[in-house]
Amino acid sequence: MGKEIILVVDDEEEIRNLIEIYLVNEGYKVCKASNGLEALQILKNNEDIELVILDIMMPEMDGIDTCIKMRKIKNMPIIMLSAKSEDLDKILGLTTGADDYMTKPFNPLELVARVKSQLRRYKRLNLPEKAKNGIIEVDDLVINTKTHEIKVGDRYAKLTPREFEILKLLALNRGVVFSIEKIYEKVWKEDFFESDNTVMVHIRKIREKIEENPRKPRFIKTVWGVGYKIEN
Known part of the structure; x- marks a missing residue:
């Protein structure tokens, strides 16, 4: 049921x-x-x-x-x-x-x-895209949820544990828009404070590590006034 x-x-x-x-x-x-x-x-x-x-x-x-x-x-x-x-x-x-x-x-x-x-x-x-031997693929972005390795094309990107969890959350829910508050609560497991810009800082750092051009991201998209998502 x-x-x-x-x-x-x-x-x-x-x-x-x-x-x-x-x-x-x-x-x-x-x-x-x-x-x-x-x-x-x-x-x-x-x-x-x-x-x-x-x-x-x-x-x-x-x-x-x-x-x-x-x-x-x-x-x-x-x-x-x-x-x-x-x-x-x-x-x-x-x-x-x-x-x-x-x-x-x-x-x-x-x-x-x-x-x-x-x-x-x-x-x-x-x-298949949610659970395939611990591998999540978004175009040429490969996320290994078992080893916590991130690969973009031929290069590896080193993410902190929190950055990895944010990326994994968005990649496992492709097409879903997550607000800053929802991301914080799911990754940090704490209540969100309105003035906290922690999530935005982490998103910026993730983009710097996985995007060719962080100002024009291919993977993590901003939905203005709503939050962030990875498209299908």
């Missing part, structure tokens, strides 16, 4: 609650949002969300725009819901980043089945 966190985004409270009942019954944890803006804020604050169920027709920010913005924050399955059944609408949803599509009214049991299918597929595709 799954323990994954799923974000349900729909402007209709009855639909949000209905989906929640079926997902919780299957052992999933559920976050809910009534519009795209609220959903984006929840996603930025919770990197543990593994799948999104996203309605297309919403006020303020529709599902298409929300989906596009979500893809910039994290790589994860997105299932779109819509009252429209036209093929053009379905194609538009899928080409903007959705992994699956269901039209309303839908069978909640079928939606749950699709959630399970998308999560299985996502984990299967992402498993």
